[in-house]
Amino acid sequence: MLERLSWKRLLLELLFCCIPAVILGLLIGYLPWFLLAAVSALLGWHFYNQLRLSHWLWVDRSMTPPAGRGSWEPLFYGLYQMQQRNRRRRRELALLIKRFRSGAESLPDAVIMTTEEGNIFWCNGLAQHLLGFRWPEDNGQHILNLLRYPEFTHYLQSQDFSRPLTLHLNNGRFVEFRVMPYAEGQLLMVARDVTQTRQLEGTRRNFFANVSHELRTPLTVLQGYLEMMNDEDMAAPVRQKALATMQEQTKRMDSLVKQLLTLSKIEAAPPIALNEIVDVPVMLHMLEREALSLSNGRHEITFRINDKLKVFGNDDQLRSAVSNLVYNAVNHTPDGTKIEVCWQQTTQGAQFEVSDNGPGIAAEHLGRLTERFYRVDKARSRQTGGSGLGLAIVKHALNHHEATLNIMSEIGLGTRFVFTLPPHLIVPLAGESMAQKNKGQKGLPSKEI
Numbered sequence: 001m002l003e004r005l006s007w008k009r010l011l012l013e014l015l016f017c018c019i020p021a022v023i024l025g026l027l028i029g030y031l032p033w034f035l036l037a038a039v040s041a042l043l044g045w046h047f048y049n050q051l052r053l054s055h056w057l058w059v060d061r062s063m064t065p066p067a068g069r070g071s072w073e074p075l076f077y078g079l080y081q082m083q084q085r086n087r088r089r090r091r092e093l094a095l096l097i098k099r100f101r102s103g104a105e106s107l108p109d110a111v112i113m114t115t116e117e118g119n120i121f122w123c124n125g126l127a128q129h130l131l132g133f134r135w136p137e138d139n140g141q142h143i144l145n146l147l148r149y150p151e152f153t154h155y156l157q158s159q160d161f162s163r164p165l166t167l168h169l170n171n172g173r174f175v176e177f178r179v180m181p182y183a184e185g186q187l188l189m190v191a192r193d194v195t196q197t198r199q200l201e202g203t204r205r206n207f208f209a210n211v212s213h214e215l216r217t218p219l220t221v222l223q224g225y226l227e228m229m230n231d232e233d234m235a236a237p238v239r240q241k242a243l244a245t246m247q248e249q250t251k252r253m254d255s256l257v258k259q260l261l262t263l264s265k266i267e268a269a270p271p272i273a274l275n276e277i278v279d280v281p282v283m284l285h286m287l288e289r290e291a292l293s294l295s296n297g298r299h300e301i302t303f304r305i306n307d308k309l310k311v312f313g314n315d316d317q318l319r320s321a322v323s324n325l326v327y328n329a330v331n332h333t334p335d336g337t338k339i340e341v342c343w344q345q346t347t348q349g350a351q352f353e354v355s356d357n358g359p360g361i362a363a364e365h366l367g368r369l370t371e372r373f374y375r376v377d378k379a380r381s382r383q384t385g386g387s388g389l390g391l392a393i394v395k396h397a398l399n400h401h402e403a404t405l406n407i408m409s410e411i412g413l414g415t416r417f418v419f420t421l422p423p424h425l426i427v428p429l430a431g432e433s434m435a436q437k438n439k440g441q442k443g444l445p446s447k448e449i
Contacts, residue, residue: 009071018035064083111191174197222246278310287322291327299330309426311427312427318401320394327390348422353416355416403419
C-alpha cells in the first residue's frame with residue numbers, strides 16, 4: 001500500500017541520485033561537475049514526468065493515469081484513487097437521480113421544476129401528458145410561454161403560494177396548481193387533475209337541487225290541501241278530491257324515494273359475483289301481466305320470449321333494468337302505440353329489446369337520457385308520474401353485468417332500447433352441458449361457466 005509523498009522521500013531520492021556522483025568525483029575528480037550532472041538528470045526526470053502528466057490530463061483519453069516511478073508513483077497512484085472515488089460518487093449520484101426521477105414519474109400528479117424566474121429545467125411524464133409539455137424540447141423555456149392564462153400569470157407574479165390555483169384549461173380539464181419554493185431560486189410546481197372531482201361536485205349539486213325540486217311540488221300540494229281541510233265548511237266532493245290528490249302525491253313521493261334508494265343501492269354495490277342463475281323468462285312473463293294491467297288496453301303489447309334463455313347475474317338489478325324499460329314504454333307512449341318486448345339469443349349474447357312505434361325522441365336528447373332527473377318532456381313526465389331516474393337505474397344495473405344500454409330513435413318512427421349480455425353470462429342448456437362434458441373427457445378443450 002503506497003503512502004503519501006513526504007519530504008523524507010524526496011530527500012532520500014536526492015541522496016540516491018547524488019551518491020554515485022560523489023563517489024565518481026572522489027575517485028576521478030571534478031566533483032562539482034558530477035554533482036551538477038546528477039542534479040540535472042534528476043531535474044530532467046521530474047520534467048519528463050510533468051510532461052507525461054500534462055499529456056494524460058489534456059490529450060490522452062485513457063481512464064487510468066500513467067505509471068510512475070520514484071517520487072511520482074504516489075502522485076499518479078493518488079490521482080488514480082481520487083478518480084475512482086469520483087467515479088463511485090458519480091455512480092451514486094446517478095443512481096440517486098434515477099431513483100428520484102422514477103419516484104417523480106410514479107407520482108399521480110404532474111411535477112414541474114423551475115427557476116425563480118419561471119424557466120423550466122425538469123418535468124415528469126404526467127406533466128407532458130396533462131399540460132402538453134414536450135421534453136427535452138421545452139428545457140429552459142419560460143413556463144408562462146407554455147401556459148398562457150391570465151390567472152396563472154397573476155398567480156406566479158404575485159408570489160403568494162399559500163393557496164392553490166385551479167385553472168380550466170383549453171382541453172376542458174380542471175387542473176389545480178400548487179407552487180412551493182424548495183431551494184434558493186428554485187420552485188417546485190405540482191399540478192393535479194381535478195376534473196372528475198369538479199364533475200362529481202356538479203353532479204351532487206344538481207342531484208340535490210333536482211331532489212329538492214321533485215319533493216317540493218308534492219309537499220306544497222299536500223300543505224295547501226291540509227290548510228283547506230282545516231275549513232269545517234268544506235264540501236264533501238271537494239274533500240274527496242283533496243284526499244285523492246294528496247294520496248296521489250304521497251304515492252309519487254314514495255315512488256321517488258324508492259327509486260332513489262334503488263339507484264343508490266346499485267351505485268354503491270361492490271362488484272357482484274355473477275354466479276346466480278336468473279330466470280329471465282319467468283320474470284318477463286310476470287312483467288307481461290303487469291304491463292297489460294298497467295296499459296289497460298290502451299296499447300298493443302307483444303312479448304317474444306325465449307323460455308330457455310337464462311343468464312348469470314343479479315336478480316334484483318336485472319329485474320329493475322327490464323321493468324323500467326317496459327314501464328317507460330307503457331307510461332310515456334300515447335294510446336294505440338304498438339310495443340314489442342323481445343328476449344332472444346344472438347351471436348353477441350342474450351339480447352333484450354323494447355321497441356315502439358311512438359312519436360320518437362329527438363337526436364339531441366338521446367345522449368342524456370340516462371342522466372338523473374333528465375326528462376325529454378317535463379310536463380308530460382309529471383303527468384305520468386315519471387321521476388327521471390328509471391334509465392339511470394338501468395344504466396348502472398347493466399354496468400354491473402358488462403352491458404350497455406343502446407338507444408335508437410327517430411321522430412315519427414318510434415324508439416328502440418336494446419342491451420346485450422355477453423355470451424359467458426348465458427346459462428348453458430342441459431344437453432349443451434353434457435356435450436361439453438363429453439368433449440372434455442375426449443381431451444378436447446371445454447369451457448365452464
